[in-house]
Amino acid sequence: MPIPIYVDFHNHTTFSADSTTSPKVLVEALKAHPYVKAAAVTDHDTVAGLKEIQQLSAPFPDILIIPGVEISTRQGDVLVLGAQELPHKPWDVEDIVDFAMATGCVTIAAHPFRQFGLADEVADSGVDAIEVYNGCSSGFANKKALDMARKLGLPGVSGSDSHQASELFCVCTQVQASLNLDEILDAIRKGHVSALPAGKSVRL
Numbered sequence: 368m369p370i371p372i373y374v375d376f377h378n379h380t381t382f383s384a385d386s387t388t389s390p391k392v393l394v395e396a397l398k399a400h401p402y403v404k405a406a407a408v409t410d411h412d413t414v415a416g417l418k419e420i421q422q423l424s425a426p427f428p429d430i431l432i433i434p435g436v437e438i439s440t441r442q443g444d445v446l447v448l449g450a451q452e453l454p455h456k457p458w459d460v461e462d463i464v465d466f467a468m469a470t471g472c473v474t475i476a477a478h479p480f481r482q483f484g485l486a487d488e489v490a491d492s493g494v495d496a497i498e499v500y501n502g503c504s505s506g507f508a509n510k511k512a513l514d515m516a517r518k519l520g521l522p523g524v525s526g527s528d529s530h531q532a533s534e535l536f537c538v539c540t541q542v543q544a545s546l547n548l549d550e551i552l553d554a555i556r557k558g559h560v561s562a563l564p565a566g567k568s569v570r571l
């Protein structure tokens with residue numbers, strides 16, 4: 368097994384109407400963090416911010432921005448990691464899963480038991496993984512997500528769902544991969560991930 372990396376799979380930038388984190392602030396935070404070195408950018412229903420943040424992070428080989436988007440499907444929110452462009456509408460969850468499979472992306476049910484989550488529909492959705500620790504969800508909602516992931520035998524991941532700088536990387540996922548997009552996506556598919564809750568200390 369390679370040395371694991373630590374990833375935050377759910378972050379919003381100012382390209383989401385409800386976030387105050389500029390792409391520059393996110394990149395600086397990633398550079399400064401002692402062990403979280405990869406972060407997914409998952410703005411609401413847009414990939415408009417990806418080019419700028421990927422350009423900002425490109426000079427730094429020790430950090431990685433994972434391109435993505437949080438799609439508001441009719442059934443609930445789904446993270447699509449690896450996406451550089453938006454899927455065509457309609458945005459039903461099965462369409463998003465098909466899009467992800469066709470384009471080599473990974474789908475994650477975001478905060479399934481909070482408002483705008485897939486709730487029990489996650490069971491038949493075909494997503495690759497479930498967000499079991501969401502930095503903005505209650506302990507109760509996260510526990511239900513964790514129970515669901517175990518019941519379905521799906522990988523669980525953590526994502527801060529940060530909308531401001533102070534929320535960045537409040538939870539993270541340990542991933543058995545090197546700092547490489549394809550390896551990270553593959554590790555999620557294979558379940559080579561451990562979701563860490565808030566406050567979990569990581570010894571390097």
Ligand SMILES: [Zn+2]
Nearest residue numbers: 377379437528
């Ligand atoms: Zn979100």
